[in-house]
């Protein structure tokens with residue numbers, strides 16, 4: 541992505557100290573959605589990156605609860621791929637696979653509907669931010685439980701100092717490094 545777009549998006553991000561817990565510097569993605577041209581730049585860049593790096597068809601984009609839902613369907617639509625949510629425990633009906641994980645500010649459980657990701661399919665995981673990598677790692681575990689392949693993990697922001705991408709089993713693409 542051109543540097544001027546990265547700087548523009550960085551300037552739109554909110555930064556909140558001691559949220560949701562003391563010691564956490566929280567990066568808020570929502571103000572970016574005040575500027576549709578910034579959202580367009582983000583989505584166009586991600587789609588260009590995926591189609592130019594992975595010429596073979598992507599079957600499914602998996603978005604992580606909740607902020608991955610802002611980006612996943614937009615990217616999936618442009619790739620002509622399915623969109624499937626990974627949700628926090630207790631939100632999805634039907635038979636689910638689940639994974640317990642630790643994130644920067646606590647523990648959680650993720651679930652994925654068992655039949656939503658087909659065996660052998662090629663999956664992109666997307667979320668707004670990777671911190672410790674606990675959330676994305678749990679999503680990767682759920683995709684493995686469905687016998688599918690995570691082709692890449694995509695994030696708008698990566699908190700480099702937490703080295704979360706080291707936990708993941710596929711390449712990581714982050715637009716903004718903080």
Ligand SMILES: O=P(O)(O)OC[C@H]1O[C@H](OP(=O)(O)OP(=O)(O)O)[C@H](O)[C@@H]1O
Nearest residue numbers: 605606607643644670671672673674675
């Ligand atoms: O890399 P990690 O340390 O796992 O942290 C990253 C995750 O934390 C945030 O979600 P959160 O669980 O706060 O959920 P929300 O989107 O519902 O606010 C963020 O959107 C990522 O999903």
Ligand SMILES: Nc1ncnc2[nH]cnc12
Nearest residue numbers: 565566567568644669671
């Ligand atoms: N510092 C942070 N800001 C926003 N979302 C997060 N998820 C985990 N850590 C976060």
